[in-house]
Amino acid sequence: MLLKSAYAPLLSSAQRLSLSTVTNSLTHQQCPQTVRQNVPVLLELPQLPPASAYVHLPFCRKRCHYCDFPIIALGSSSNHEHDPRISSYVDTLCREIRATKLPSSSFPPLETVFLGGGTPSLVPPLLVSSVLDALSAKFGLCGDAEISMEMDPGTFNAAAMKELMSLGVNRVSLGVQSFQAELLRSCGRAHGVDEIFEAVEIVKTCGVENWSVDLISSLPHQSPAMWEESLQLTVAAGPTHVSVYDLQVEQDTKFGVLYTPGEFPLPSENQSADFYKMASTMLGNAGYEHYEISSYCKSGYRCKHNSTYWKNKSFYAFGLGSASHIGGVRFSRPRRLKDYDNYVQDLENGAADTRSDGIVENKDLAMDVTMLSLRTSDGLDLRSFREAFGDSILVSILEVYRPYLDSGLVICLDEQRRNVAADEVVVSSSFNEKLAYLRLSDPDGFLLSNELIALAFGVISP
């Protein structure tokens, strides 16, 4: 029976306490309430115990030509129900979950779980269930937790969908990528256009309320007409969420070998920028909010799990190559299966060192906060930033953004999220108390986010 309701962590907390030594330098967990209030929220947030978990399910039929994720290609046989590779991986994964040290004596139940991949929909629901059970048993799971799952067209049927829903999966991220058969083929996708419509139909008829269509822009040979068609068909399908990823040509991928960004058959930089703008306009007109560089949603359907990333909150991660963020420390698991197996073994023996990434300095924290929050339409909370990192660095960032405030790539907002004119932003080298948020404009600021964030980095770490 599935555990949709939260386990009270207290049930076994006494036992857990004895197991978990104090693993991090956090002291405020044990401190009286009054002291904790003095810690700036941006400094405190990453130190709080996680309420989110990412689970990597790396199986795919084959590797797409653009993909550099840690995946395990199973081959194109249709039935993976009893593939021993999957069951043994899930077994290891559950062992990892069980062997994970708890971050502190008291911790909240999970509010979000994200089953990512790979193609998680290739994992039989029974095995998905065991993963969720393990998570729930270890950390507890909120009754209204957001449980997302990445699913590819052609890898699941209505029965599987229903089964997954009964396990608690309540958000589906559909890996559509493109609505053109030739593009799907040329980027090595394992499905065609028909499977896309079937999958949309299944998701809808099964009553998944919260679902997302994932698209990729700037694919090789992609024309503006094709991109427009994909966006139109997406809007017509009516998901609550759309993710638009801009193709990144990674080095050790097939695309990396074949293509150079900006050169035929990839769209030119200008065209690629136009694709981005087209998505912003069309999805905006269809009532989607562009709430993050690559994410759009209908009101109230932001992805809660991804929001933990952008708020620089902590999160667990389990599985091959996955990256966790606990107690302010980011840690990436081995990307190769054998290494990962050994890592889990070590973890069980108490030998694994998940803290090897070192102590996080305030400077690094400021960079993380900046780069993550500027990806979102909420933007950087200037007051929290100032509280955590001081006045002078904030004023310097605003100074360096001055020309871009003028040209409209960067926008300052007041408490009511009304625009503040560029010439009011920095007056006589001091912080204007009116300011509350700083964000990149949509789409022009978002389009140049790397450049703009790098400018802030230059200020933070001179």
Add this chain to the structure above:
Amino acid sequence: MAAAIPELYPPKLVLSPKNLSRRSHAINLSSCSSYFSSAKPEFQLLRREYFSAGEFHVLHKLRRYSLKVCCRATGAGVQPKGAPPSPAEIESAIRAGKDRLLKVPSSNIRNFCIIAHIDHGKSTLADKLLQMTGTVETREMKEQFLDNMDLERERGITIKLQAARMRYVHNNEPYCLNLIDTPGHVDFSYEVSRSLAACEGALLVVDASQGVEAQTLANVYLALENNLEIIPVLNKIDLPGAEPERVCREIEEVVGLDCSDAIYCSAKEGLGITEILSAIVQKVPPPPDAAERPLRALIFDSYYDAYRGVIVYFRLIDGCIKRGDRILFMASGKDYYADEVGFLSPNQLQVDQLNAGEVGYLSASIRSVADARVGDTITHYSRKAEESLPGYKEVTPMVFCGLFPVDADQFHELRDALEKLQLNDSALKFEPETSSAMGFGFRCGFLGLLHMEIVQERLEREYNLSLITTAPSVVYRVTCTSGDIVDCSNPSLLPEAGNRRLIEEPYVKIEMLTPKDYIGALMELAQDRRGEFKEIKFITEIRASLLYELPLAEMVGDFFDQLKSRSKGYASMEYSFIGYRESDLIKLDIQINGEPVEPLSTIVHKDKAYAVGRALTQKLKELIPRQMFKVPIQACIGAKVIASEALSAIRKDVLAKCYGGDITRKKKLLRKQAEGKKRMKAIGKVDVPQEAFMAVLKLEKEVL
């Protein structure tokens, strides 16, 4: 004819204004009147030739076998014995050499130097002379013995002059031979003229396989000007391609020297060395006996020794100097006690006394090089000479460039290093300069491009500095509307167009010697460089001399490289300053995003402005990374834009990818991007990488 010479001499550049005719010319000058006009000690560009030094050593191995065949040369000239001297002969010579501390009468002193075109074997011959006279023990011997700077050995050239005293027994009579080794490159001709002033004779070494080159001439005229007895020596007669007779004729025709007594030698193989030594004894006149007169000694070099203070190299003209003497430097008026007196052989050897005609050194705990400047006259404090010797004119730098430390923290180190270098390189001039792009540095003046290169390399190598150099420029003379005349070598300091009446630029007379096949190519080159054709002459049937007058600014770029490449390496050149001429010059400014970029400004001829402007804007467009806005890059004359490029704005730089919360890689990329921005200089809103400046400066060197 003699009367015509002074007119042609630009007053600023007579480096060795020794009065002519101490003795009357023994040489017939009639055939070389046209050359005489270019017989000034100035600048010459010979940059690449030293690279061939290494190749010679390989060739020599091959040559050994053809020795016997090559020695069949007949005709005029003194033939070497068929083989190198026997071991017994050498041994006796060496034994005699050991006694070089012994005094000889001043009539047995011979002061001489060796002059040659680069790579004609001057230093090798000097080595052999030292060896043959036992001055240097065989086990201590190394190639280019007198060139003790690393840079000299590596490049196979001589930069600083050196002196060595040798003892040679001729007809059972001991002689004291003072060899003063000189740099061959005319960039360093001030060094040459200084050593020539200390000699009575010169060996003119000419490569028997190559013949008279431009520099041979320059140095010969310098020697003639100093009234030196010149002994022609044909070197490298062991080479299969040696044509000593043809080269002899060439010397006679071109230089006008009587070559009937020319000595055929191979310094490499040790052939003809004894003959050379004998000829020095027989032909070079002894210094006049002036031991009884009040002391007068001409300082021809000095350097700073950390323990003993300034060490002064001098040639005694009159009188004698003893250890412990109280001496007076006539120009500076400073007096000191001579703690140590000695001669160079080539190491410093102390003696009690030096007499008139001898070359030596002294140390007197002199603290400042300024107290004992090169060219000053030393006399006795108690028995002063009435008149000082004619000194050397201060050399005027002709080529300028900015030197900036790559790391701004090295500014002070750079200044210290330049000051130290200046101690024994008085031709080096520098003053602080600030550039918005490069920060703090110095504008330095050099005698020529090789001098510039050598200084840069010494700074980098001996003082561990990494430097950025701007394009070399020349000194322009600007007449302002107010009537003031301003010398200007820095484009950013050029008076405003409205305040200028005219700009003059230095002109040089250039003589190119070339096989006739390349005449066309070289004329085209000179024409391209705004050269004014003066004369063409066939010095032999197959070799011609081309005479042009052209702006020095056109020479400081890649002219020499072009000369060499267009003539397949066969042409040589020599140039001399002939004065300032008005030119249609303008200041070309570069604007990036509407902001003028001072360090990229240049002064160019009006006719070339468009080409230079286009090349610069195009290069900058390549090198400046695109910004988040459109950036116009313009070349302007005053307010007029003459070339324009635009850097389009970056349209997209976004990482819109699902990365499952793994931000470390992305953060690394962004940090790298931020690092990249730090290495750039902000020109207004635009970040310009340092490399762009450097590449443009390099381009300027090529284009201008």
